[in-house]
Amino acid sequence: MAASSGSDILSANYQNGKQTFIIPLTFQDVNDAKHVLTRIGYSGDIWELRVDLLGSGVIEEENIPDPQYVKKQLETLQSLSPLPILFTIRTRSQGGKFPDTAVQEALDLMILAVDAGVGYIDVEIEWPDYLIQEITKRKSESKVVASYHSWTGDVRWTGEVLREKFVAANSFGDIIKLSILSTVIEDCFDLGLFVRDYKAQHEKPLLAVGMGLNGQLSRITSPISLVTHPLIPFPSAPSQLSLAEVHKARYLIGQLEKRDLSIRGTDERSVRRVAQCLQAAFDELGYPHFCHVDGSDRYKTITVTETLESADSVLEFVGKLFTSITERPAPLSVIEQVASTVN
Numbered sequence: 001m002a003a004s005s006g007s008d009i010l011s012a013n014y015q016n017g018k019q020t021f022i023i024p025l026t027f028q029d030v031n032d033a034k035h036v037l038t039r040i041g042y043s044g045d046i047w048e049l050r051v052d053l054l055g056s057g058v059i060e061e062e063n064i065p066d067p068q069y070v071k072k073q074l075e076t077l078q079s080l081s082p083l084p085i086l087f088t089i090r091t092r093s094q095g096g097k098f099p100d101t102a103v104q105e106a107l108d109l110m111i112l113a114v115d116a117g118v119g120y121i122d123v124e125i126e127w128p129d130y131l132i133q134e135i136t137k138r139k140s141e142s143k144v145v146a147s148y149h150s151w152t153g154d155v156r157w158t159g160e161v162l163r164e165k166f167v168a169a170n171s172f173g174d175i176i177k178l179s180i181l182s183t184v185i186e187d188c189f190d191l192g193l194f195v196r197d198y199k200a201q202h203e204k205p206l207l208a209v210g211m212g213l214n215g216q217l218s219r220i221t222s223p224i225s226l227v228t229h230p231l232i233p234f235p236s237a238p239s240q241l242s243l244a245e246v247h248k249a250r251y252l253i254g255q256l257e258k259r260d261l262s263i264r265g266t267d268e269r270s271v272r273r274v275a276q277c278l279q280a281a282f283d284e285l286g287y288p289h290f291c292h293v294d295g296s297d298r299y300k301t302i303t304v305t306e307t308l309e310s311a312d313s314v315l316e317f318v319g320k321l322f323t324s325i326t327e328r329p330a331p332l333s334v335i336e337q338v339a340s341t342v343n
């Protein structure tokens with residue numbers, strides 16, 4: 001029986017108006033990510049495992065990974081990180097490496113994923129009906145992300161083609177994913193209005209994204225966004241931004257408020273350490289927030305009441321502070337590293 005896929009963070013965030021960040025992993029072997037995975041995952045909500053990019057040897061333009069290899073990869077990722085997994089087989093015609101005709105192989109891999117208890121499973125709407133039905137029947141606790149991609153530049157957010165694709169996705173998905181190549185920045189405005197109108201009529205989470213440079217704005221504004229990280233081999237789609245870049249951009253367009261904090265206390269060294277570690281944590285994730293140590297009372301005051309001798313005590317103090325300010329888990333390894341170097 002399937003391992004538990006946990007609660008559905010994506011739907012919970014969506015209902016609470018909190019942006020969800022999905023991080024696509026493009027390693028061909030997740031073991032290669034072992035030492036950097038924690039850092040890549042800070043502030044993210046869900047891993048996307050791009051199954052069509054997995055493999056032990058040289059990966060050709062077309063790729064069907066071995067099921068045993070995929071099973072091991074899933075187990076490894078589940079053991080390395082608590083974040084839920086979106087299991088994605090992206091076909092050639094939709095921008096990936098999996099052959100469009102390898103239906104049985106895709107179905108077998110999807111069943112394997114459901115049995116492994118993945119949180120989310122991407123099912124392209126172009127797959128034959130029997131695959132879609134089989135997966136929706138067997139999905140258990142996994143949520144089905146019904147997805148459609150268009151790379152032609154001919155599909156518009158306001159057009160009939162997209163409306164039809166949406167109806168197809170909505171007929172079986174728990175979550176709807178529409179990714180369309182944007183040819184002009186105005187496509188992002190249409191996308192924004194599409195999302196607004198959709199929300200007024202539907203409850204299911206909608207992941208709508210504009211691909212390409214002209215779609216970049218949508219990666220900043222969309223309620224659910226796919227973000228990359230500098231330590232990932234390559235972004236899984238052109239013009240994907242890092243989470244830090246999204247935060248910076250959200251600040252610049254007035255969607256993320258800057259917090260100025262005055263760090264004060266009687267022990268000067270502890271104050272300095274807290275300020276430096278907290279600032280490093282903010283910088284890591286692109287938050288615009290700033291820690292002042294000049295004793296100013298113009299800003300919200302954070303008082304360091306204890307003497308923080310050890311790196312661990314700084315870590316604990318700053319970790320909690322970071323989370324209370326950002327409502328996100330703290331980048332502990334970054335804080336730890338800075339704490340051990342500040343005198």
Ligand SMILES: O=C1C[C@@](O)(C(=O)O)C[C@@H](O)[C@@H]1O
Pocket residue numbers: 024048050088090095147149177179209210211226236237238240
């Ligand atoms: O469906 C998508 C969206 C995507 O293509 C993007 O544009 O970010 C990236 C893919 O990894 C993912 O499967």
